[in-house]
Amino acid sequence: MSDAPAPRPRAHRRAWIWWSAAALVLLLVLAGVWIAVRALLAKGELEAAVPVAERVQASLLAGDAAAASADAADLADRTASAASLTGDPIWRAAEVLPWLGPNLRTMRVLAASVDDAARDAIQPLAAEVDALGPAVFAPEGGALDLAPLEAAREPVAAAAASVAHAREAVDAVAGHDVIGPLAEARERVAGLLGQADDGLDALDRALRLVPPMLGEAGPRNILVLVQNPAELRSTGGIPGSLLVIRTEGGAFELAGQASASEVGRFDPPVGELDTESRALWGENPTRYLHDVAFLPDFAKGAAIAREMWAGHTGVAVDSVVAVDPVVLALVLEATGPVAMPGGEELTADNAVRVLLQDVYARYPDPAAQDAYFAAAAQAVVARLAAGGVDPQKLLTALVRAGEERRIFVWNTDPAEQDVIAGTGIAGGLPGGPTGGGTGGDASTAAFGVYLNDLTGSKMDTYLHVEIASGTRVCRGDGLARSEVQVTLENTAPADAATSLPEYVTGGGAFGVPAGEISTSVHVYGEPGAYNLGVLAASTGEPVGYHPTSDAGYTLSKIVVQLAPGERASYRFGFLAGAPGVVETAVQATPTGGTIGRGTLALACDSPYGEE
Structure with missing residues (x-):
């Protein structure tokens, strides 16, 4: 029988614990090194991706297909790399750690969001830039080709949804307390996604609204109220000149015009105002087309104007649009000057002064003033229909007019009106469901x-x-x-x-x-x-x-x-x-x-x- 001492289990257990602890520490160190290296690589990819994204945006706006496609491919490679570097299980496990976790989570969300936007929005749009450039919104020969707009609806809608989702994801980590450089990157990415989201949302709405209003499904009549801010009303100015634009299959033409004075007084009133509106504005908005613009909710006044026009002419219109002389001046930047009766030219530089001041000095008779305003509007419409318009300047003009609340649109079709609900061109009350502003x-x-x-x-x-x-x-x-x-x-x-x-x-x-x-x-x-x-x-x-x-x-x-x-x-x-x-x-x-x-x-x- 052997005299060797019996093994001591406690000593073995202590050794096992120490070795296990050492292995765990080693694993943590290796995991930390792994995360740190990948974070540095991801940071480099994201930093390099931002200027590329800015170039893509500029190329898309300029309609430069070659540059947009090349930059979009470069962007997709960089964002895919950043997303891969920040999406492994070790990275995600470390997101539960205090202090470090919010930084890792924020970096992962930034990388994943820009990758989603690059893959699902920017690359598809870059491939379609020829069909989606500003030129598709420029009329030629009295018509706008609706086929490219119709074909672009689905890809633009998908791209808009992707960017909106990416923006929401970045917004969700906006409150995380992170290190300075990461906070700056988050702010820059949020800004880019915000611009892209706003732009795509506007384009998506335009593609859903413009073809129907231009007679995609059949003839349409659009009543245009030219509001004169020399005599202010809530929505901009007194509607002095009235035009009817008839559209069908993308073609448009001036089909009628009159002054609000010609429409005259309605007795009994047209429609009925609610008690609050009647207490604020009286009955004039339901008796005179001049005064429908007292109502600050454009949809209310537009519906009354439609009925007044139908009562005066027997023509039912499908849409009511309001513009002012500043809009005409902005459009003239895209069309170039137009000739007026008597040989004068109306230009982007002189249109506001001529229409808001000079006309009254030249023509004491209100009827002559109305005739001049009508001639100006007719000349601008004819110039647009003739073609040769600078598409980029035209889009810029319309965007600026919308931002300054100088153009409003109301449609009788509720589905079409839903497209612009919550935007400035709906002309609603501040922050309301149809008014834009703060969007709730x-x-x-x-x-x-x-x-x-x-x-x-x-x-x-x-x-x-x-x-x-x-x-x-x-x-x-x-x-x-x-x-x-x-x-x-x-x-x-x-x-x-x-x-x-x-x-x-x-x-x-x-x-x-x-x-x-x-x-x-x-x-x-x-x-x-x-x-x-x-x-x-x-x-x-x-x-x-x-x-x-x-x-x-x-x-x-x-x-x-x-x-x-x-x-x-x-x-x-x-x-x-x-x-x-x-x-x-x-x-x-x-x-x-x-x-x-x-x-x-x-x-x-x-x-x-x-x-």
């Missing part, structure tokens, strides 16, 4: 500033407007106080009463002395907001105002009357109906000029003061 973002308080002439004149050419807004949370319940400051200035010459034509000044016919400008200012807060009143910005003293509501919106109304050279500024206060508001967005009546925009820095220790 609860962190943004949406306001509307609507201006209407009470002078009965064309003096608003001389009305300069500035708008500033701000918000701040000072209350324990988290409700934000927001303010909108509206500044108006009469820039007419001191001797306007005698130097300007009576048709421009109004001649005191409505109780406003010649040369002065009287304006009603309606500021709409968002639904659920509390009205805090109106103060004179210069003194902080309360001013008389009319608090009321419209379609669920809280609003304040004041009337401002200014002599030449006078300037007045007012602050409209509102308290949010729910916590979470951190910024403001304001949509406003477009004028014949540029509205000055600014930001108010509010102070908590002074309810209406600034820091």
Whole structure:
């Protein structure tokens, strides 16, 4: 029998534990090295991908098929590599670690999102750039070829959905606390995806809306209201000139025109306004086509205008579109000058001045003025139909007109109207389901500033407007106080009463002395907001105002009357109906000029003061 000592199990167990711990540490070190190396490689790929994505975007806009395809392939290779480097099981397992996890998760989401966008959106669009370039929106020979637009619908819709999904994924990690360089990369990628998402969304809507409106399924009639901001109305200006454009199979032609004065008064009224609208605007919007634009919700006024046109002409229209002289000027940048009666040329540089000022000096007779406006609109339509239009400039003009709320569209077909719901061209109330603005973002308080002439004149050419807004949370319940400051200035010459034509000044016919400008200012807060009143910005003293509501919106109304050279500024206060508001967005009546925009820095220790 052997005298050897028995083995000691505890010693073996300790050795096994130490070896296991050492192996685990080694594995963790190797995993850390693995993640670090792959992170550096992925970072390099993402950094290299961003400028490539910017080049692709520029190539797509320019319609450069060769450059777009080459850059799209390069982008796809880089994003695929970045996604592969950040998508393995070791990387994902490490995402649960404190501090390190949010950084890894953010990098993986960035890589995967740009890869999805590159593969499912950018590459397919680059392959179709010839069919999707700006030229497809340029008419030739009085028609727009609808076939390329119809063929592009599905690929563009798929690309738009892919980019929107990628944007949502990046937005989901926007709040992660990550290191500085990664935060900068996240911001840059979010910006690129945001631009791409907005652009593709607009293109997708255009491809679904333009062919039907151009008679894809049969003849269409479009009533065009040319709004004149020399006499302001909520949606832009008094609809003085009216056109009917007939479309079919992509072809379009001017089929009729008239002035709002010719349409005349309707008795009994056309349609019926709800109680709030009638209290705000009276019955004039249902009696005079001139006044349908008092209603700040374009769809309401457009539906009434359609019925008035049908009552006057017997022609039922399928769509109503509103534009103003600034839109005509923007379009002239794409078409080039057009000839007017008498040999004058209307150009992008002189159109606004001629249509808002010179016409009244040359033609005292309102009928002659209306005839000139009609001739201008007819000339622009004819020039568009003739072809040879710069497509890039035309698209740029239409985009800018939409951004400045100078073009609105309403369709009788609900499905077509749904295409533009939530966009600026729907002309809805601020932040609402048809109005655009904030798109329902609860962190943004949406306001509307609507201006209407009470002078009965064309003096608003001389009305300069500035708008500033701000918000701040000072209350324990988290409700934000927001303010909108509206500044108006009469820039007419001191001797306007005698130097300007009576048709421009109004001649005191409505109780406003010649040369002065009287304006009603309606500021709409968002639904659920509390009205805090109106103060004179210069003194902080309360001013008389009319608090009321419209379609669920809280609003304040004041009337401002200014002599030449006078300037007045007012602050409209509102308290949010729910916590979470951190910024403001304001949509406003477009004028014949540029509205000055600014930001108010509010102070908590002074309810209406600034820091």
